[in-house]
Each structure stands twice: as C-alpha cells, then as structure tokens.
Amino acid sequence: MTELTRDRPLEGLRVIDLTRALAGPYATLLLAGLGAEIIKVEDPRGGDLARENSPYVGRDGITVERKHSDDVSISHLTRARGKRGVSLDLKRAEAREIFLDLVRSADIVVENFTAGTADRLGVGYAASQAVNSRIIYCSLSGFGATAPEGGKAMDIIIQALSGAMYASGGPDEPPVRIGIPIADMLAPVFSVIGILSALEQRHRTGTGQHIDVSMLGALTSFVAIENWSAMAAAGMQARTGLTVQRLSPFGVFECADGYVALVAVHEKLAEGLFRAMGNPDLARDPRFANRDSRVANAVALEATINAWSRRHPTAHVVAALEAEGVPAALVRHPEDALRDTRVVDRREAVPVSHPAYDSDIDLRTAGIPIVFSGADTGFDDVMPIRVGEHNDQVLGETLGYSADRIAELRAQGVI
Amino acid sequence: MTELTRDRPLEGLRVIDLTRALAGPYATLLLAGLGAEIIKVEDPRGGDLARENSPYVGRDGITVERKHSDDVSISHLTRARGKRGVSLDLKRAEAREIFLDLVRSADIVVENFTAGTADRLGVGYAASQAVNSRIIYCSLSGFGATAPEGGKAMDIIIQALSGAMYASGGPDEPPVRIGIPIADMLAPVFSVIGILSALEQRHRTGTGQHIDVSMLGALTSFVAIENWSAMAAAGMQARTGLTVQRLSPFGVFECADGYVALVAVHEKLAEGLFRAMGNPDLARDPRFANRDSRVANAVALEATINAWSRRHPTAHVVAALEAEGVPAALVRHPEDALRDTRVVDRREAVPVSHPAYDSDIDLRTAGIPIVFSGADTGFDDVMPIRVGEHNDQVLGETLGYSADRIAELRAQGVI
The missing domain is CATH 3.40.50.10540 (Crotonobetainyl-coa:carnitine coa-transferase; domain 1)
Incomplete structure (x- = not known):
C-alpha cells in the first residue's frame, strides 16, 4: 500500500x-x-x-x-x-x-x-x-x-x-x-x-x-481549554453560533452557493474586508471605524457582510478577501477536503x-x-x-x- | 499545584x-x-x-x-x-x-x-x-x-x-x-x-x-475516518443533524428543560425505550416492530419520542432510560461537565x-x-x-x- x-x-x-x-x-x-x-x-x-x-x-x-x-x-x-x-x-x-x-x-x-x-x-x-x-x-x-x-x-x-x-x-x-x-x-x-x-x-x-x-x-x-466560568463571570456569551461577536467580524457568512469563514478582527484586516466588499468607506462609518465600535455594532456589521456575500459565489468572496490579505476559507465538503x-x-x-x-x-x-x-x-x-x-x-x-x-x-x- | x-x-x-x-x-x-x-x-x-x-x-x-x-x-x-x-x-x-x-x-x-x-x-x-x-x-x-x-x-x-x-x-x-x-x-x-x-x-x-x-x-x-464517498455511493445521507435516521432511534431529543442523547439501535434497546416511554406496545406497532421498519419510519418514530420527551424534564428521561438499560445522557453545559x-x-x-x-x-x-x-x-x-x-x-x-x-x-x- x-x-x-x-x-x-x-x-x-x-x-x-x-x-x-x-x-x-x-x-x-x-x-x-x-x-x-x-x-x-x-x-x-x-x-x-x-x-x-x-x-x-x-x-x-x-x-x-x-x-x-x-x-x-x-x-x-x-x-x-x-x-x-x-x-x-x-x-x-x-x-x-x-x-x-x-x-x-x-x-x-x-x-x-x-x-x-x-x-x-x-x-x-x-x-x-x-x-x-x-x-x-x-x-x-x-x-x-x-x-x-x-x-x-x-x-x-x-x-x-x-x-x-x-x-x-x-x-x-x-x-x-x-x-x-x-x-x-x-x-x-x-x-x-x-x-x-x-x-x-x-x-x-x-x-x-x-x-x-x-x-x-x-x-x-x-472542552476545558475554553474559559467557560471566567467568560460567564465576565459577562461574555460563550455560545454564539456561526460568528463570534466579541471578535467581530469573525465567523461564517453565507454566499450565493455556500459559506465562507473569515477573520477580520484587527484594523488592517477590517479595512481589507471593506475594500473586498467594494465599500472601503465602511472603515469611516462610525459604527465600524474601530475595533470597539465593530464589536458594539456586530449585528449590523454581520448583516452588512452577509448582504454582500449572499450576492456572490464563494469563489468570488474568497478570492476578493485573499487579494486583500484577509484570512478566508471556503466551508468545504469533506470529500473536497480529502482531495486537497x-x-x-x-x-x-x-x-x-x-x-x-x-x-x-x-x-x-x-x-x-x-x-x-x-x-x-x-x-x-x-x-x-x-x-x-x-x-x-x-x-x-x-x-x-x-x-x-x-x-x-x-x-x-x-x- | x-x-x-x-x-x-x-x-x-x-x-x-x-x-x-x-x-x-x-x-x-x-x-x-x-x-x-x-x-x-x-x-x-x-x-x-x-x-x-x-x-x-x-x-x-x-x-x-x-x-x-x-x-x-x-x-x-x-x-x-x-x-x-x-x-x-x-x-x-x-x-x-x-x-x-x-x-x-x-x-x-x-x-x-x-x-x-x-x-x-x-x-x-x-x-x-x-x-x-x-x-x-x-x-x-x-x-x-x-x-x-x-x-x-x-x-x-x-x-x-x-x-x-x-x-x-x-x-x-x-x-x-x-x-x-x-x-x-x-x-x-x-x-x-x-x-x-x-x-x-x-x-x-x-x-x-x-x-x-x-x-x-x-x-x-x-474527518477522513468517516466513509464520505462510500456513504454517498451507497445513497446514505451523511449529514443528518441531531439524529441519525439510518440507526433510528439514535440521536438527541428535546426535553422540557434541555436535551438528552439516546441510542436504541438494537431490538432489546428499542423495547427498553418503549417501556421507558410508558408505551411498551410500540414494540408491536408495525412501523416500529423491527430494526428495518424503525429505520424506514424514522421520522414518525423520532416525532413519537420527542412528543414523550418534551413533556418531561431531562432528569426523568435519563432515569427512565437508564432503568431500562438504554444508553442515555444529558446534554450538559461545559461547566457541569468540568465538575463531574x-x-x-x-x-x-x-x-x-x-x-x-x-x-x-x-x-x-x-x-x-x-x-x-x-x-x-x-x-x-x-x-x-x-x-x-x-x-x-x-x-x-x-x-x-x-x-x-x-x-x-x-x-x-x-x-
């Protein structure tokens, strides 16, 4: 073999x-x-x-x-x-x-x-x-x-x-x-x-x-490597579904033909994301202008990203994000993963x-x-x-x- | 330490x-x-x-x-x-x-x-x-x-x-x-x-x-330990949510105050489940009387189980299943798991x-x-x-x- x-x-x-x-x-x-x-x-x-x-x-x-x-x-x-x-x-x-x-x-x-x-x-x-x-x-x-x-x-x-x-x-x-x-x-x-x-x-x-x-x-x-009781004591939501709002934007977003994971926690990455979305001015929107405001307005930010990503196929979304240096990946079927x-x-x-x-x-x-x-x-x-x-x-x-x-x-x- | x-x-x-x-x-x-x-x-x-x-x-x-x-x-x-x-x-x-x-x-x-x-x-x-x-x-x-x-x-x-x-x-x-x-x-x-x-x-x-x-x-x-392409070739659904219908009843069921996982794949276990549900006659219901019929009628069987489990707290459901020798477990919060x-x-x-x-x-x-x-x-x-x-x-x-x-x-x- x-x-x-x-x-x-x-x-x-x-x-x-x-x-x-x-x-x-x-x-x-x-x-x-x-x-x-x-x-x-x-x-x-x-x-x-x-x-x-x-x-x-x-x-x-x-x-x-x-x-x-x-x-x-x-x-x-x-x-x-x-x-x-x-x-x-x-x-x-x-x-x-x-x-x-x-x-x-x-x-x-x-x-x-x-x-x-x-x-x-x-x-x-x-x-x-x-x-x-x-x-x-x-x-x-x-x-x-x-x-x-x-x-x-x-x-x-x-x-x-x-x-x-x-x-x-x-x-x-x-x-x-x-x-x-x-x-x-x-x-x-x-x-x-x-x-x-x-x-x-x-x-x-x-x-x-x-x-x-x-x-x-x-x-x-x-399971114990996550700080469950400390997060609860600090008022942080531990169970957040496809996205993690305290790191926003961070998570999985819907595209026309599937889903893409992306991480744009830091300033430079958020700016890259907004350029990839064809809307660089979002970086000057007071709701999204810095890390704290992005976290505070995570629901609106996630809706804005999904409104963009849903209009495009995954290949476009991943390519646009990668071109701007934003970590992104297609959510793949296992059979595709096994052929990488x-x-x-x-x-x-x-x-x-x-x-x-x-x-x-x-x-x-x-x-x-x-x-x-x-x-x-x-x-x-x-x-x-x-x-x-x-x-x-x-x-x-x-x-x-x-x-x-x-x-x-x-x-x-x-x- | x-x-x-x-x-x-x-x-x-x-x-x-x-x-x-x-x-x-x-x-x-x-x-x-x-x-x-x-x-x-x-x-x-x-x-x-x-x-x-x-x-x-x-x-x-x-x-x-x-x-x-x-x-x-x-x-x-x-x-x-x-x-x-x-x-x-x-x-x-x-x-x-x-x-x-x-x-x-x-x-x-x-x-x-x-x-x-x-x-x-x-x-x-x-x-x-x-x-x-x-x-x-x-x-x-x-x-x-x-x-x-x-x-x-x-x-x-x-x-x-x-x-x-x-x-x-x-x-x-x-x-x-x-x-x-x-x-x-x-x-x-x-x-x-x-x-x-x-x-x-x-x-x-x-x-x-x-x-x-x-x-x-x-x-x-x-991920590769599951037989993804073979299951697809055999017409088996790989992605089945909280339950696995080809092994029915197998999965997670809703209770009044949470969720319980249970496994009753084999005859003896299915009979134990039906007794735990207070409805031993289900074992003679032609839809559920043997393994093949339970799999064929998985949707009806899961609905029947959920109709029972939703009426009871998790503690009752787990105890009733364990008393009948049916593998069952509370879906626990991580903090509870860490105190076991x-x-x-x-x-x-x-x-x-x-x-x-x-x-x-x-x-x-x-x-x-x-x-x-x-x-x-x-x-x-x-x-x-x-x-x-x-x-x-x-x-x-x-x-x-x-x-x-x-x-x-x-x-x-x-x-």
Missing part, C-alpha cells in the same frame, strides 16, 4: 490488539502507521463488530448489504490496515494461554472492552504483567478503567456529557451533534501518547505499566481499496498526520480480511507452535 | 518552547504535564500574544480589561502552567546564540511560527541540528512546514477547509462552527505523538529529526488560580487525560507571570552564564 524506503519510528515494537469498534482500533491503527507490528485478536465467531458496519466494498463495488463472503465493511477495511489477525475464543482457558504467549513476545497490549471485562476474561493488566514485567498495557474505556459499570460509552453519549455538544450552536438554539466521531477518536490519540510516554519511562526503569484513558476525560479535557493536494501530498488522507477488487469509487481514509524528516510512516500491505487469517503465520512463525498443535486448536474451536 | 509523589513519564527531558497562541503552547503543556522540563521563550517586548486574551484574573477577580500589571490573562494562566519563561529578542544575533546554547542542552524544540519563519530567524531545524544532532525539532503550522506562505491558519479557517464544519448540522442547514477550538487542539496532540515517536527512534539511532505537523492535515485526517467527579477525580479537568490571588470564581481547565499506574502526571508549581521571569534561573543556573553577562544582555535589550 505504501512504499516505505526508510524505517518507521516505532519499528520493532509488537502490539497485541484486543480492540473492537472504532476507538481502540484507531489507537492501534496509529501505532501501525508509525511502524509497530500489530497482532489483532478477534473472536472466532464473527470477530470485530465493525466488520458488520454498512457500507461494504467487494466484487460488486460499494453495497449497502453484504453480498459475497469476501465483501468487506469499509470500516474494517480502513481500520485494519497494516494489522495481522488471529482468532482466539478468550472464554477458553487454552486461548488465554495463547494470549499470554503473545504477551510474552510483545511490548504493548491495547484493549477497549467495557471496564473490568479484560480482567474477568483473564487477559487484563495483572495477568499480562505477571508474564512480562516490561509490558505496557493500555485500557481505553468510556469513563475510566475503574469506573463502576453501566452507561455505555458511545460517541454521542460522550459528546453529550462532555459539554462539546452544548458548546456549538447559537445561544437559543438546540445543541449540535458534531458530525465527526470526536469522542471515539480523541481517546485513542491520548492512548497513544500514554503508550509512548510509558515506553520512554521504560527506557529509564526497565518496567512497563498500565495506561488508562477515558473517552469522557479525553473529550472533557479538550496539501493533504494528499502529505498523506494525511490516503486512498484505500479492497485488496482483491478495483473500485470506481474514490475511497479515501485517515492517514498519519505527522511528517518525519528521518522516518517514513505508512501501513504494511497486510490486513485480516477473514477472522483468524494470520493464525498459521502468527502462532506458527511468531510463537513457534507446531502445525499439529495449531490444527488441534482449530478443531477445538479455540482459534 | 499538583502533589507529585512519583516520577512523571517524561522526567529528565528538556523542551525549548518557541510557541505562541494556543496550538503550540498546548503541545508543550502536554509535555509539561507528562514531566518534561519546559523553557518558554518569549519576545521581551510583550511576549506571547495569548497574554492579551480577555478575560483576566488578578487582585480584582475576573475582569474583561487588564487593570493591574500582575493581572494575568486566563489563557496564559492555563497554558503556561509548569513552564519557566525566558525572554529573547530573536531578531538579535546574541539572542540566537543563547537559543543555540539552550538547544545544546535540550532534547526537544517546539515552534509554531508561520511556515519558514523559524529558519529565517536562524532558530529553525537546520541551525538547531547543527549544534545538537540528537535534537527533536517539531514545527506546527497551518498547512505544513514547506507550504508556501499565505492563508493564516486560524482555528475557524481550518475547521472550514477540513470538512469538519460541513459534517455537522442537518442536510439543508448551514454548516456548524464547532464551539471548541478543535483545529488548534488536535495538531498539538499529533505533534506530541510525533515527538515521542522520534524519541523512541532516537533510542535506536542516536539521532534526532524534524517533525512537521499541519493543522489542516491533523483535522482532515479525523469522574473527570475531577482523574484530573482530566483541574482547578487553576492566579498564583498570588484567591478568586471566588471556580476556574477549571484542561488536565492530562491519561492515568498511569506507574507514574504521576501534573504540573510543576511554576509559570512565567512576567515575560522573562526565569531569565536569571535559566541563563544563570541552567546555562552557567555569569551574572555580569546576564545583566549586559538585559541592558542591551537582548533578553
């Missing part, structure tokens, strides 16, 4: 991946793209639930329903890149022994079961640490590894609890469901920071540790396809948004299309099990 | 911090909370622009305008935690020499000047690497370190370009400005992953490298105060959302209230400059 000419930064590290759905698999996807070897463990009966996410891709292209046995959920296709897959029925004692053999050979374990489940299954930190004191074991959960159970941690639930939903939208409007799964994505990013920090500490101490990241905590820490050459050239968004079938559809997905001067990033050309696809390779070559033993485990339904 | 009883994971690493505003300082804040030593470099004439962000906190409590010389912008108070500050006028050759002395003593440099500026100032990767081949040098910019200039990278501009704004809201509604500075915050998180990955590689190779993270790339990679004991106990959101003055206002800000079993996280009790506050300490003790030399540098306006 990726031509790698240089080492990746995490080359040589092995990760045992017990994760499912999105949050956990995105953590190990980042580790894979940074060069770690990932062994994805799935239940032999069905595997990762994300394999059932519609739409699918396969010999008939993109379909809402699975039609052929080798049709693959696009969720799985994008999240399993660069990982090898083994199957283990963790309810079986023999499977737990195989898991512990994997742990003995590994640096890192990542899991996102409901809090407490990994320990109950005998594949938690305590069991792992007992066989490998250097293991770094990361648990990703809704509310923390020691939280009492109850309350499923779906993205929308965490968005609601964190304040992120409330923070978007206008003062008298409903909350806003953020259209990207921000809670599912942010916790894994912090998990990777935790894992890499523990790795650094292991270089000093020789021992691993348990890393515990909560979806609610990760997203709430982001600035992003494509840096492989921050990357093409993806079914390993066996070409598709007319231009599928793109998340890359590794970090460019290293002395290393490559990217994914090995491997992925478990079937559950347990790499059982022979991993149990045979990596762990050294005999072909007979593997056949027996398979016959017994352990793998 | 924090009682640390154990080592932090990044103890012993030194970071030279050239960053300003939010994105860069949040990267070094994370490194500080993980235990790295941060030396924040500011221009002697004014320092970090975030020092001018209203509101302020000081002897008069919270104020919109700065009233006293030791009033501190809450932005600075929260972002400068655990950092020491020196002043350097980087336009002066002597200051560049001091910077290079700092680099010789350090492991990491972080900067978020406009692309190309650090090199022009003589404090870029090339100059740093020439004096310390082990240095890991991270550049954080709007569009990447080698992007041609132009196009200021404010959060709202990147939100617009990335597709994140478009992705939220309903199909015929305007885009949504996400109320947390997601573009400003996400790039630094990936910067820290890049820095820690390079650190791991340095353990193997002995040499550092340049890390280059783009705000547009970081946020676009998040689950978040407070794990220090994912933490109190913050002016070092000299108590305040009646309950100020809270971002913590480190990672819990380590074998390490603490948290911030040293230090912060540069004044620009250059730790000049004597850093230049004298850390670099070993004589008091005379420091006095001369100060007299010349170099520091």
Whole structure:
C-alpha cells in the first residue's frame, strides 16, 4: 500500500490488539502507521463488530448489504490496515494461554472492552504483567478503567456529557451533534501518547505499566481549554453560533452557493474586508471605524457582510478577501477536503481499496498526520480480511507452535 | 499545584518552547504535564500574544480589561502552567546564540511560527541540528512546514477547509462552527505523538529529526475516518443533524428543560425505550416492530419520542432510560461537565488560580487525560507571570552564564 524506503519510528515494537469498534482500533491503527507490528485478536465467531458496519466494498463495488463472503465493511477495511489477525475464543482457558504467549513476545497490549471485562476474561493488566514485567498495557474505556459499570460509552453519549455538544450552536438554539466521531477518536490519540510516554519511562526503569484513558476525560479535557466560568463571570456569551461577536467580524457568512469563514478582527484586516466588499468607506462609518465600535455594532456589521456575500459565489468572496490579505476559507465538503493536494501530498488522507477488487469509487481514509524528516510512516500491505487469517503465520512463525498443535486448536474451536 | 509523589513519564527531558497562541503552547503543556522540563521563550517586548486574551484574573477577580500589571490573562494562566519563561529578542544575533546554547542542552524544540519563519530567524531545524544532532525539532503550522506562505491558519479557517464544519448540522442547514477550538487542539496532540515517536527512534539511532505537523492535515485526517464517498455511493445521507435516521432511534431529543442523547439501535434497546416511554406496545406497532421498519419510519418514530420527551424534564428521561438499560445522557453545559467527579477525580479537568490571588470564581481547565499506574502526571508549581521571569534561573543556573553577562544582555535589550 505504501512504499516505505526508510524505517518507521516505532519499528520493532509488537502490539497485541484486543480492540473492537472504532476507538481502540484507531489507537492501534496509529501505532501501525508509525511502524509497530500489530497482532489483532478477534473472536472466532464473527470477530470485530465493525466488520458488520454498512457500507461494504467487494466484487460488486460499494453495497449497502453484504453480498459475497469476501465483501468487506469499509470500516474494517480502513481500520485494519497494516494489522495481522488471529482468532482466539478468550472464554477458553487454552486461548488465554495463547494470549499470554503473545504477551510474552510483545511490548504493548491495547484493549477497549467495557471496564473490568479484560480482567474477568483473564487477559487484563495483572495477568499480562505477571508474564512480562516490561509490558505496557493500555485500557481505553468510556469513563475510566475503574469506573463502576453501566452507561455505555458511545460517541454521542460522550459528546453529550462532555459539554462539546452544548458548546456549538447559537445561544437559543438546540445543541449540535458534531458530525465527526470526536469522542471515539480523541481517546485513542491520548492512548497513544500514554503508550509512548510509558515506553520512554521504560527506557529509564526497565518496567512497563498500565495506561488508562477515558473517552469522557479525553473529550472533557479538550472542552476545558475554553474559559467557560471566567467568560460567564465576565459577562461574555460563550455560545454564539456561526460568528463570534466579541471578535467581530469573525465567523461564517453565507454566499450565493455556500459559506465562507473569515477573520477580520484587527484594523488592517477590517479595512481589507471593506475594500473586498467594494465599500472601503465602511472603515469611516462610525459604527465600524474601530475595533470597539465593530464589536458594539456586530449585528449590523454581520448583516452588512452577509448582504454582500449572499450576492456572490464563494469563489468570488474568497478570492476578493485573499487579494486583500484577509484570512478566508471556503466551508468545504469533506470529500473536497480529502482531495486537497496539501493533504494528499502529505498523506494525511490516503486512498484505500479492497485488496482483491478495483473500485470506481474514490475511497479515501485517515492517514498519519505527522511528517518525519528521518522516518517514513505508512501501513504494511497486510490486513485480516477473514477472522483468524494470520493464525498459521502468527502462532506458527511468531510463537513457534507446531502445525499439529495449531490444527488441534482449530478443531477445538479455540482459534 | 499538583502533589507529585512519583516520577512523571517524561522526567529528565528538556523542551525549548518557541510557541505562541494556543496550538503550540498546548503541545508543550502536554509535555509539561507528562514531566518534561519546559523553557518558554518569549519576545521581551510583550511576549506571547495569548497574554492579551480577555478575560483576566488578578487582585480584582475576573475582569474583561487588564487593570493591574500582575493581572494575568486566563489563557496564559492555563497554558503556561509548569513552564519557566525566558525572554529573547530573536531578531538579535546574541539572542540566537543563547537559543543555540539552550538547544545544546535540550532534547526537544517546539515552534509554531508561520511556515519558514523559524529558519529565517536562524532558530529553525537546520541551525538547531547543527549544534545538537540528537535534537527533536517539531514545527506546527497551518498547512505544513514547506507550504508556501499565505492563508493564516486560524482555528475557524481550518475547521472550514477540513470538512469538519460541513459534517455537522442537518442536510439543508448551514454548516456548524464547532464551539471548541478543535483545529488548534488536535495538531498539538499529533505533534506530541510525533515527538515521542522520534524519541523512541532516537533510542535506536542516536539521532534526532524534524517533525512537521499541519493543522489542516491533523483535522482532515479525523474527518477522513468517516466513509464520505462510500456513504454517498451507497445513497446514505451523511449529514443528518441531531439524529441519525439510518440507526433510528439514535440521536438527541428535546426535553422540557434541555436535551438528552439516546441510542436504541438494537431490538432489546428499542423495547427498553418503549417501556421507558410508558408505551411498551410500540414494540408491536408495525412501523416500529423491527430494526428495518424503525429505520424506514424514522421520522414518525423520532416525532413519537420527542412528543414523550418534551413533556418531561431531562432528569426523568435519563432515569427512565437508564432503568431500562438504554444508553442515555444529558446534554450538559461545559461547566457541569468540568465538575463531574469522574473527570475531577482523574484530573482530566483541574482547578487553576492566579498564583498570588484567591478568586471566588471556580476556574477549571484542561488536565492530562491519561492515568498511569506507574507514574504521576501534573504540573510543576511554576509559570512565567512576567515575560522573562526565569531569565536569571535559566541563563544563570541552567546555562552557567555569569551574572555580569546576564545583566549586559538585559541592558542591551537582548533578553
């Protein structure tokens, strides 16, 4: 998939991946793209639930329903890149022994079961640490590894609890469901920071540790960077919709064919905006002549800008603003964003396809948004299309099990 | 500020911090909370622009305008935690020499000047690497370190370009400005992953490298995890506002005094929802009797749920749903989210105060959302209230400059 000419930064590290759905698999996807070897463990009966996410891709292209046995959920296709897959029925004692053999050979374990489940299954930190004191074991959960159970941690639930939903939208409007799964994505990013920090500490101490990241905590820490209580105490409106009136003009404005974001907070930028509008005299209008007056008359100013921008296509508005040095940007559709050459050239968004079938559809997905001067990033050309696809390779070559033993485990339904 | 009883994971690493505003300082804040030593470099004439962000906190409590010389912008108070500050006028050759002395003593440099500026100032990767081949040098910019200039990278501009704004809201509604500075915050998180990955590689190779993270790339990679083009090809609506009809019932519903998020995708959950609504017979209504029919009749189902939820306060709706095992959550105000004991106990959101003055206002800000079993996280009790506050300490003790030399540098306006 990726031509790698240089080492990746995490080359040589092995990760045992017990994760499912999105949050956990995105953590190990980042580790894979940074060069770690990932062994994805799935239940032999069905595997990762994300394999059932519609739409699918396969010999008939993109379909809402699975039609052929080798049709693959696009969720799985994008999240399993660069990982090898083994199957283990963790309810079986023999499977737990195989898991512990994997742990003995590994640096890192990542899991996102409901809090407490990994320990109950005998594949938690305590069991792992007992066989490998250097293991770094990361648990990703809704509310923390020691939280009492109850309350499923779906993205929308965490968005609601964190304040992120409330923070978007206008003062008298409903909350806003953020259209990207921000809670599912942010916790894994912090998990990777935790894992890499523990790795650094292991270089000093020789021992691993348990890393515990909560979806609610990760997203709430982001929300907490805004000074909510101070703004309220200072009488500032925190929730202001498409524009921020205390910085006026600042926000998103309507055009004939879409929307444009612009920022003209300072004097020079406001003058540039007024010239772009073909009305430089607005800079001498007492309502808009300085920063304080623009803020005081923000509603009138925003109406004046919208009256101009609504008459023009976005391309005209952006070009006119840029010509005057005013920061401005088209509000783009995600598909356009994913084709921006600035992003494509840096492989921050990357093409993806079914390993066996070409598709007319231009599928793109998340890359590794970090460019290293002395290393490559990217994914090995491997992925478990079937559950347990790499059982022979991993149990045979990596762990050294005999072909007979593997056949027996398979016959017994352990793998 | 924090009682640390154990080592932090990044103890012993030194970071030279050239960053300003939010994105860069949040990267070094994370490194500080993980235990790295941060030396924040500011221009002697004014320092970090975030020092001018209203509101302020000081002897008069919270104020919109700065009233006293030791009033501190809450932005600075929260972002400068655990950092020491020196002043350097980087336009002066002597200051560049001091910077290079700092680099010789350090492991990491972080900067978020406009692309190309650090090199022009003589404090870029090339100059740093020439004096310390082990240095890991991270550049954080709007569009990447080698992007041609132009196009200021404010959060709202990147939100617009990335597709994140478009992705939220309903199909015929305007885009949504996400109320947390997601573009400003996400790039630094990936910067820290890049820095820690390079650190791991340095353990193997002995040499550092340049890390280059783009705000547009970081946020676009998040947007790219959704299968936009595949959903379009499969005829699925991607932008669906407060609810997702293809998973119905799934979304945010209105109550008498607020909003509640709920998820009842599967059979068992839908039955629980209908019982919570006091109308278990809905499970036998042919419109809602199975998953396909609920999706086909999503508009009617959502109206039925809203007709129920609007009659009750959020507390009742959440309790009724939880009693039936249906995932549900109040859409909370950020201030309530920051007081959740689950978040407070794990220090994912933490109190913050002016070092000299108590305040009646309950100020809270971002913590480190990672819990380590074998390490603490948290911030040293230090912060540069004044620009250059730790000049004597850093230049004298850390670099070993004589008091005379420091006095001369100060007299010349170099520091």
